[in-house]
Amino acid sequence: MTWAVLIPIILVSLLKIVITCLPTGTVNWLLSKFETHSKLKEEDVTVTFGDKKLEGQEKVKFINQFNEGIFIKKHYIHPGNEQNFLSPRKAGTPIIMDVKRGKINVRIIVYSYRDRIDVVKQYRKKVVAYSLISEELQHSRLAV
Numbered sequence: 749m750t751w752a753v754l755i756p757i758i759l760v761s762l763l764k765i766v767i768t769c770l771p772t773g774t775v776n777w778l779l780s781k782f783e784t785h786s787k788l789k790e791e792d793v794t795v796t797f798g799d800k801k802l803e804g805q806e807k808v809k810f811i812n813q814f815n816e817g818i819f820i821k822k823h824y825i826h827p828g829n830e831q832n833f834l835s836p837r838k839a840g841t842p843i844i845m846d847v848k849r850g851k852i853n854v855r856i857i858v859y860s861y862r863d864r865i866d867v868v869k870q871y872r873k874k875v876v877a878y879s880l881i882s883e884e885l886q887h888s889r890l891a892v
Contacts, residue, residue, distance in 0.1 A: 784878055785819045785867070794846045810843070810885075814858070817865060817880035830875045834868055860886055 770778075780786060790811050795802040802810060836859060845856040852871055859866040865880040 784822055784876065785817065785880065787815045788845070788847060792848050796844045796846075798841050811845075813882055813885040814845075814880075817882035817885060820864065820879040820881055823877040823879070825875055825877055834870070834875065836866075858885075862886065 788811050790808050795807050795810055843858040847854040854871040857868040865882055865885055867878055869876040
């Protein structure tokens with residue numbers, strides 16, 4: 749009877765120690781899996797504005813401005829209502845980023861307004877929408 753109580757106590761204590769002492773790299777990896785506004789690397793991204801593919805300094809500048817954007821809020825998308833977020837009526841020309849993350853292809857569509865940036869992420873069959881604030885991105889010549 750005492751062994752039946754003692755062994756689970758030891759196992760739970762060991763599990764608690766392992767979970768609370770994870771290395772920083774492992775914790776960062778776990779957090780990045782659940783991040784809504786994740787940072788992009790320029791090697792993995794193709795940026796398109798209208799019919800023009802951005803290259804070189806313009807691409808690097810846009811990705812840096814996007815990465816520095818401050819997350820405001822996530823928008824709930826009702827099932828069947830995805831099309832309203834993918835192509836809003838009053839939005840201008842979107843900036844489209846195709847991102848390759850391992851085996852997953854992610855399409856990020858960026859709509860710019862004067863007071864915010866709306867971002868729509870599309871991967872697999874899932875659509876996620878959220879808003880950012882980025883002064884440089886909101887006032888850049890691409891986002892008009």
